[in-house]
Amino acid sequence: MTAPLQSALMPEQLANWLGLDAYGGAGTFVAGIIASALVATLMLTNAALAGPWAKRKITAAFTDRIAVNRHGPFGLLIIVADAVRLMSKELIVPEGADRPAYDIGPILIAFSALFAFAVIPFGTLGGINFQIADPEIGLVFAFAIASIASVGLVMCGYASNNKYSLLGGLRAVAQNIAYEIPLIVTAASVVIFSESLQMSTIVAAQTETLVTIAGISIPSWYAFVNPFAFVLFLTANLAEVGRNPFDTPEAPTEIVAGYQTEYSSIYFVLIYLGEFVHIFLGGAILAVVFLGGPAGPVLPGLVWMLIKMWAVFLFTQWARSAIPRVRIDQLIEIGWKGLLVLSFANLVLTAVIVGVLTL
């Protein structure tokens, strides 16, 4: 397979530019911190844009409304207003809450979503390669870290000393287990093509031309190579991030707000932040694995990557506005009896076909 296009990662580049590499390991460490801060800021900015503003605007567009339009241009200043509002609310901890689990839960949810971005190749902007680390097991690392969120959900669920939270926590875990396996197995079918778990290699493998139609060359994005796996992944991803038709863990009309019922103020912000960053993480993995990562014409790689992530976000909002929610037993059934079987069938078939073709 082809070598990664950009060999130098952001920490190395930064260390180089700032002259930190003279200090050896300590310098690289500092550069790594700076790089992480940059990526985290990027993602938090996205989440801030998506949570208080874009989500409202998108949902409003789907549902025949206008949404926020009084705070600054296009209502954008609602982000500031909401931030002040949420932070200044009283933090109410229910009696009998199991601390510190009650406090760790939201932090874990937000942290796990952000941490996984360490291995996501965002592409380049102005010569900087926005990727913090590129381990050989990048894809597995991303999934492993992202699934820590489940632990956070359980903690929130049982530590709140609230029956709705408990039900929501149980639902969240049941759902995450049922859908993470198909998600990972489907991603594994892509690894058969790329022959690597390294994110940069997966991206690079998709730059080859698949076919050329009327002078336009279609890249070999795995969404085109294996559309079946793409659809499977997209579906499982909806369940992973808990959006319709799989928003059963929250299901506001049934169990109030599920595991987050008892959280207010900054904890609420953390959970919400985690949720939105998680959607973007799902979008980022989807983009890297199936949509060629940061690849795209004219615009810089980072912009393309963000466009693809936002497209996935838009898709989740669309599903939320249009599709009913399945019941918990139906959800588990779809996961274990439907998606799991299909994803294994996809994996085996892909393996066989690739094996035959490469013989």
Add this chain to the structure above:
Amino acid sequence: MSRSELPDTPEVGVAEGEVDYDELEALLGEKVLEREDHVNAGGFVIRPDDVQDVLSTLRHEAGFDHLSNVTAQQYEDRYESIYHLKKYDDPTQEVNVIVPTPTDEPVSESAEPVFRTAEWHEREAYDLVGIEYEGNPDLRRILLPETWTGHPLGGDYDQTKPQVVSLTEHANPLQDDHRVENDNDGTDTMFLNIGPHHPATHGVLHLKTVLDGEQVLDVDPDIGYLHRCEEQMCQQGTYRHQIMPYPDRWDYISAGLLNEWAYARTAEDLADLDVPEYAQIIRTMGAELCRIASHLLALATFALDINGDFTATFMYAIREREKAQNILEDLTGQRLMFNYFRLGGVAWDLPEPREEFFEKTRDFTNGLPAASEEFHNLLTNNEILQARTIDTGVLEPEEAKQYGATGPVARGSGVDYDLRRDDPYGYYDELDWDVVVEDGCDNFSRLLVRMREVEESAKIIDQCVDLLEDWPEEERNIQSNVPRTIKPDPDTEIYRAVEGAKGELGIYIRSDGTDKPGRFKIRSPCFSNLQTLPEMSEGEYIADLIASLGSLDIVLGEVDR
């Protein structure tokens, strides 16, 4: 004979489509102490310990299978419970069973073993009037707090004395161990309070739920949070003008005109008032606009319950409903509390310019098929929604009748019962429309009934608009001659019902010779319909419980009154 088995509809006590009270009296034999005549139907006075026998005979041998209402009241010398019986096949065939009990010992036999719906109705009678029903499985207060002292509609109750109701005497529902007692297989259960403040209760309703995992073992609706003494207030108002504003506040989901009609019909029959044909057409049109608005909101909130908070269907339905609301505002000057009907007519004629009003109304009804198509695409044609609603919340027809279910809930269970057709009033029998019945008995059927009824209502409105447009200008009479004060003869009693948005909305009035009712009892369709919830949802998932509750389309303002 068990409650769910019924013989083929017998024709005992019926002569030429009318109830033959002599034959019924012969059927009941010496159990009848006395005959009484109410404006709506004849009645039999019976002993308090013959209630089950008499009702059972009337139900199984004479076919009175619908216990529409139970009215309780206190006279100077006695208490009295009245069981208003009807037939689902023909609600114009009615009979009243009157059960007097002595003042010093107001104990009467419960009708619950014959009609399950009697359980709640008798609890209400016990709560507000103070009659005790022996054999009622759960004779607790239902509308007032458990710690309330006295029975506010009873004769010796001091209504001027304020009462401080302490909540400390209440058992805190969170403290107790609410495991189901007969939990034989050793599985642990969880008690869950759904409400009084919960996103899916559509108001202040409290469901005491026992869960086994995600499944509902037991659900007990706790109502009364929105009790506003509506009956008491109506008893303090004069017939002519002061009562009409109250019905708007029962079912406040824009079904105001339908409620007003219930009072208008009852009072007009009581005082023998005519309504000009022109006013009847306006009433019919306005009432059907209200029905559309109400059903669209039911559809919208059902979508919320099934889809979640961010569904587009909700706003789309609200968008259509808004058009109906605007027309109603043009007609009545109000959007919520219309107060548009008057005894003997309506408050004023259609708004000028009339052409504009007709055009607006036609635009609305013409646009409905497209909107309806959209709702079908978003809801009924969606496979996930079908998986969620088909065969969930099942209410068999016999069960529906047992609980006195009416309206879309009964029609979704295949019970062909619609007072607009079966007990005609207004202008309905002159118009061409159909009663919508679905026999799926599940949440899906009830949704479908409401969606199709919207289309039928649109048909009715179209015909009304045509009629109104061609009505000669000099004959536009909106109000008949009504005496300034209405004083029906003392002890005239009447029970009349109309088809409200949620079902049979009935009113019982007893006059006491003054210009205010002596007793004013509201038969709320939601009250009876809500009783079916445990039947529908026990053994199902909690998500189905929420869906079933949504499909019942209750309004707590009407349940609690």
